[in-house]
Amino acid sequence: MLQTTSPILKPIREKVEAGERLTAEDGLLLESPEVPLPELGELANLVRERKNGNAAYYNINTHLNPTNICVYRCTFCAFRSDLRQAKGYWMNDEQVLARGREAMNNGCTEMHIVGGLHHQAKYDWYRQVVSVLHDEYPTLHLKAWTPVEIDWFCRLTKKDIRWVMEDMIDAGLGSLPGGGAEIFHPEVRNHICEHKADSRRWFETHRTAHELGLKSNCTMLYGHIEQPYHRIDHLVRLRELQDETGGFQTFIPLAFHPENTKLGAERNIKKPSSLMDLRVMAISRLMLDNIPHIKAYWIMLGVGTAQVALAYGADDLDGTVRHELIYHDAGAKTPEIMSVADIQQLIREAGREPIERDTLYHRVERDGEAWQTGQQIVANV
Numbered sequence: 001m002l003q004t005t006s007p008i009l010k011p012i013r014e015k016v017e018a019g020e021r022l023t024a025e026d027g028l029l030l031e032s033p034e035v036p037l038p039e040l041g042e043l044a045n046l047v048r049e050r051k052n053g054n055a056a057y058y059n060i061n062t063h064l065n066p067t068n069i070c071v072y073r074c075t076f077c078a079f080r081s082d083l084r085q086a087k088g089y090w091m092n093d094e095q096v097l098a099r100g101r102e103a104m105n106n107g108c109t110e111m112h113i114v115g116g117l118h119h120q121a122k123y124d125w126y127r128q129v130v131s132v133l134h135d136e137y138p139t140l141h142l143k144a145w146t147p148v149e150i151d152w153f154c155r156l157t158k159k160d161i162r163w164v165m166e167d168m169i170d171a172g173l174g175s176l177p178g179g180g181a182e183i184f185h186p187e188v189r190n191h192i193c194e195h196k197a198d199s200r201r202w203f204e205t206h207r208t209a210h211e212l213g214l215k216s217n218c219t220m221l222y223g224h225i226e227q228p229y230h231r232i233d234h235l236v237r238l239r240e241l242q243d244e245t246g247g248f249q250t251f252i253p254l255a256f257h258p259e260n261t262k263l264g265a266e267r268n269i270k271k272p273s274s275l276m277d278l279r280v281m282a283i284s285r286l287m288l289d290n291i292p293h294i295k296a297y298w299i300m301l302g303v304g305t306a307q308v309a310l311a312y313g314a315d316d317l318d319g320t321v322r323h324e325l326i327y328h329d330a331g332a333k334t335p336e337i338m339s340v341a342d343i344q345q346l347i348r349e350a351g352r353e354p355i356e357r358d359t360l361y362h363r364v365e366r367d368g369e370a371w372q373t374g375q376q377i378v379a380n381v
């Protein structure tokens, strides 16, 4: 039995204790500042522990953004470059392979690959980023491309989503990351990224991935111009696809970092507070009753808030992370990498048990430099 006392939360508390699904109206009520954050956190923690016990997961991973040059101009993005800007880069096979080698030397189990849509790159270049890595380092899981990129590949090849996805799987694609979701509601999406793949395309891509047997993640970019009802709408749409396919593993709420962005400058937006971060985390855990894991991405939240988030619904911290650019270009002050020892300490300080997982949530067992995947981790969904 929980210790919460606010009358405003009573009906929702009863539903959560009984394991009943919350409605969109319940979600909007949770968004109200009248709902005390500690009580919201306590409810989210109940669900978190029901699903994942005391475990807190992490992996040893690295990022690869093979180009930052992008045809789109999402107003929240500090990472992109114009074709002829000094900061623009475009990697060749050798540079890509060097990253693979570095990842293997560092014991990584996963490489997270996303980037810009280069004006001149052909589809074969994107395919080759995946295939050269997979051919050389077949044990490195490649979590690559968002629906925005897959949609772009469809335009380049004049093929449909299924064709592109099958071809990428053939090249070595292992799963899809959660990016490109932003906010699905057109009232917001049309202001922050009007030209890129819309919500219908985003869902079609993840549905196809799940049908083809791939797992994927999902995200929500919050703390800019969206209202609470846009966030709840976003969560409900994700929950509906998950009811259909069961293919999402993890949800990652992403706080907007305004530095060096058009959106931040035009609207004078400040980065969301830690209290806002924890509220979004907790509401996400409560609304997404069918998604096994909620990630507190420490790069985005900061180490302190990520630690607290482990008691506000989150059960995963992402990983050691290396070569992160999207958040650091937008002003993130977090370190560029965290050691395994530091991640484990962070988790233990939060009173949780650190467990290394691979991308598909198998336990990772290490013996010196060698590692192998063990048992599948099954959350109580």
Ligand code: V47
Pocket (backbone or CB within 6 Å): 076, 077, 078, 176, 177, 178, 179, 180, 181, 182, 217, 218, 219, 220, 221, 252, 254, 255, 256, 257, 258, 261, 297, 318, 326, 327, 330
């Ligand atoms: O789609 C871009 C967001 C996403 C900014 O799947 C920004 O495990 C805040 O999706 N401020 C890419 N957010 C990152 C992403 C992700 C991260 C960690 C783990 C996983 C996973 C996925 O980052 C973009 C966009 O929503 N983003 N610019 C910014 N200035």
Ligand code: SF4
Pocket (backbone or CB within 6 Å): 070, 071, 072, 073, 074, 077, 078, 079, 080, 115, 116, 117, 148, 193, 196
């Ligand atoms: Fe390009 Fe992605 Fe940045 Fe949008 S978020 S401008 S698609 S790199």
